[in-house]
Amino acid sequence: MVFFTCNICGESVKKPAVEKHYQQKCRGNQKNVSCMDCLKDFYGEDYVAHTKCISEAQKYANQNSNFVAKEPRNKNAQKQEGWMDIIRAILDSTDYQLTPPIRNAFQRLQSVDNVPRKKAKFENFVSNCIHMPRAQASQVWDILEKELNKMKAAKQQELAKLKEQKESQKQQQEVEKEEQPPSKKAKIENGHDIEESTEASEFDWAAQLTKLVGKQSDGSIFQEKLKKKLLKKYLKHLTLLELSEKQAKKFDKKFDKHLKKCETLKLEGDLVKHL
Known part of the structure; x- marks a missing residue:
């Protein structure tokens, strides 16, 4: 309930009683009241639009900059x-x-x-x-x-329209998702996310291994050196600067697997030879 102070006689008046007050006690005077909470002045019928006012906590907050008033939940x-x-x-x-x-x-x-x-x-x-x-x-x-x-x-129509728009957006996203090629995210050591392309699975391990060993003058190369050379080719194929820890472990496993399966190469101790 909003309370006002009559600026003619100084009496405090409830909002519903303002009209009666100026018909009786302050009859003949123009309405001139002040809100008891926010101290704002109102003239004539302006007070009618003042339906609610600040709480005691908000009033104190205006006087004390260190105090933060909580919004009342009513x-x-x-x-x-x-x-x-x-x-x-x-x-x-x-x-x-x-x-x-x-x-x-x-x-x-x-x-x-x-x-x-x-x-x-x-x-x-x-x-x-x-x-x-x-x-x-x-x-x-x-x-x-x-x-x-x-x-x-009108509110129901607005809600129905919003619901229809959300469903339409959801359907569009599903269509776009189906059209996109499958991909998975890989994290590099600097913390940035990149997409590891499906081309990683198309990397021709056997051909690259055979090619690297065949380039050697004696047709042989140490296994660790071969791995480093192949890693450079693999990074270039994926357009990456370096592999994450997870990717590096996968690379090591694939290297060992494809090296053993390669029919054109033979592993003797630490040395890889061309057949």
Whole structure:
């Protein structure tokens, strides 16, 4: 509930009682009030739009730079603010062709906090608090309900549209994923991710081993030296500068495997010979 201080007489007044205060005690004066929490001044009917104010924690935070106020979690306040949005939307709309008494009723509702959101409670509330006739309260409720249903329908359409867009994006991603060639990620020692191409499996181990040994003048080479030469060829094939620890272990295993299987080469101790 927002409280104001009358700047004419200094009396504190609840927001719903401001109108009555200026009809009785400060009659004849222009409305001039200040919010007791944020100390902001309001003239005429400006106070009507001041539906909520800062909390004590936020007020203290403004005075003390070292204090950080937590945002209050009040679901009822959020619902009430949404209810006020509906009332403002009705007043701004040209769809309802409000009569002067009904428009005045909605304007008075703007200055009231905690307006009930059920028909029976709403009619009792406005009859008792702002002395609205039952027949008029029923008309006001019908308009409120119509606007609420219209907003709900618009929200559902928006959600359905968003859902459709997400499903469309998901399908598109699946199609693109199917069209992409299979690949796997390999990590190099400097921490950057690269893609190890499927060409790694197309590396002709037997041909490269035979070629390297055949280049030697005596047709033989030490196994460790052959491995280093083949590693250079392998890195060039993958367009890499170096292998990760995991890749290096795989290379060693493949080297030993293909060397043993190569029909054109023979391993004698540490020496690899061309047959």
